[in-house]
Amino acid sequence: MVIEARGSYLYIGDVRASDLAESFGTPLFAYDGDIVAGNYSKLARSFTYRDVEILYSCKANSNPGVLSILRDLGAGVDASSPQEVLLSIMLGFPREKIMFTGSGVTDEEMKYVRGELGVLVNVDSISQLRRYGRLFPDTEISIRVNPGFGYGYHEFTTTGGLTKFGIGLDSLGRALEIAREYRLKVIGLHSHVGSGILTVEPYARVTKLLLNLAKNLPGIEFVDIGGGMGIPQKPGDGEFNCVEFGRVISELVEEYSKSFGGIKLRIEPGRFIVGNAGVLLAKVVEVKEVSEGGSRKLFVMVDSSVNHLIRSVLMDVYYEVVAVSKANSPREVEVDIVGNLCMTGDVLAKARKMPRLEEGDVLAFMNAGAYTYSTSSNYNMRPRPAEVLVCGGRAKLTRRRERFSDLIATLEI
Numbered sequence: 001m002v003i004e005a006r007g008s009y010l011y012i013g014d015v016r017a018s019d020l021a022e023s024f025g026t027p028l029f030a031y032d033g034d035i036v037a038g039n040y041s042k043l044a045r046s047f048t049y050r051d052v053e054i055l056y057s058c059k060a061n062s063n064p065g066v067l068s069i070l071r072d073l074g075a076g077v078d079a080s081s082p083q084e085v086l087l088s089i090m091l092g093f094p095r096e097k098i099m100f101t102g103s104g105v106t107d108e109e110m111k112y113v114r115g116e117l118g119v120l121v122n123v124d125s126i127s128q129l130r131r132y133g134r135l136f137p138d139t140e141i142s143i144r145v146n147p148g149f150g151y152g153y154h155e156f157t158t159t160g161g162l163t164k165f166g167i168g169l170d171s172l173g174r175a176l177e178i179a180r181e182y183r184l185k186v187i188g189l190h191s192h193v194g195s196g197i198l199t200v201e202p203y204a205r206v207t208k209l210l211l212n213l214a215k216n217l218p219g220i221e222f223v224d225i226g227g228g229m230g231i232p233q234k235p236g237d238g239e240f241n242c243v244e245f246g247r248v249i250s251e252l253v254e255e256y257s258k259s260f261g262g263i264k265l266r267i268e269p270g271r272f273i274v275g276n277a278g279v280l281l282a283k284v285v286e287v288k289e290v291s292e293g294g295s296r297k298l299f300v301m302v303d304s305s306v307n308h309l310i311r312s313v314l315m316d317v318y319y320e321v322v323a324v325s326k327a328n329s330p331r332e333v334e335v336d337i338v339g340n341l342c343m344t345g346d347v348l349a350k351a352r353k354m355p356r357l358e359e360g361d362v363l364a365f366m367n368a369g370a371y372t373y374s375t376s377s378n379y380n381m382r383p384r385p386a387e388v389l390v391c392g393g394r395a396k397l398t399r400r401r402e403r404f405s406d407l408i409a410t411l412e413i
């Protein structure tokens with residue numbers, strides 16, 4: 001299941017994207033809940049190994065409607081901040097299915113997450129481990145291992161290797177000594193090597209490595225091989241082969257279990273679950289032709305900006321653009337689609353062939369369900385868009401549009 005056009009119109013579930021723009025205004029994030037559920041189930045079904053837990057990486061999209069769908073399907077949460085932990089608890093995720101994997105974690109954050117919220121901490125460094133041990137001796141922890149290699153679609157999303165993440169293999173012995181000193185029980189080994197991975201091999205490599213380490217940890221309960229499963233973003237991109245992934249990883253864990261006893265397998269997908277389930281809808285405000293020194297360019301200016309799709313400029317992420325009521329019109333004009341910020345770099349899509357566009361046309365930026373709202377900002381004091389979730393043919397507002405009063409709420413005037 002994907003978001004696609006029927007005739008001239010783009011549909012989200014059974015609702016026309018143009019109707020969503022009309023009812024809820026633009027810019028607007030719209031998610032198809034059935035696709036979220038379908039992606040989760042596809043991953044879950046791919047494993048022949050039975051003891052698997054999917055912790056949804058909610059940094060990708062923490063919309064409460066999306067999270068509630070995943071909670072009802074039995075997912076847990078990979079949380080990267082105390083606030084993500086708290087939101088997950090508020091939405092009813094069981095504490096034992098939430099893990100906090102932070103970076104640069106403070107004592108205060110650990111006191112809150114472990115001490116007050118009772119959630120497992122996945123320790124990212126020797127310093128954090130020592131500080132954790134002093135605060136919470138005799139408790140359980142997980143350790144984030146940096147296996148010394150990374151993968152990803154961009155250097156910014158490659159987390160294994162010479163990066164700030166995890167405890168390197170050469171420091172693992174030291175980590176275990178510290179754990180012993182504070183009588184900490186290492187119940188989990190974790191590794192997330194990067195994002196936008198389209199092949200199974202990196203996961204097989206990580207799984208083997210973690211299982212090999214697990215053999216020497218008597219109290220071990222799970223290995224967590226992270227997220228990072230990619231999605232096709234632009235025409236011609238390959239797909240992540242879920243079935244092969246599930247089969248290969250299942251075989252490795254089954255093999256281990258036969259010799260060393262049962263162990264839970266955890267994965268932490270974000271983008272794979274929500275990426276293709278969301279679009280950003282934006283309205284064309286102006287079509288502006290500019291000529292300079294013999295060259296000419298056509299700018300389509302929309303009421304959104306890179307505030308809402310920051311990865312288009314930060315990491316060169318390609319968002320396919322569809323005119324929601326001209327979905328099958330010939331793409332005969334080359335345009336740059338730009339936003340409403342005072343910044344020349346506010347380019348959402350460059351040199352794209354589009355149908356002839358007019359003021360008032362609504363554009364959908366496709367595959368925009370992951371790392372879009374959750375990475376958005378208020379530059380130029382622009383309020384963030386609203387978010388709607390379409391499920392079973394009905395659209396529900398799951399986050400209202402920001403107001404000026406939200407933007408000034410923290411000011412001391």
Ligand SMILES: Cc1ncc(COP(=O)(O)O)c(C=O)c1O
Nearest residue numbers: 057192195227228268269270271
């Ligand atoms: C620790 C951890 N787990 C899981 C993920 C999810 O990655 P993705 O959305 O690419 O699946 C991330 C992303 O940054 C992460 O840092």
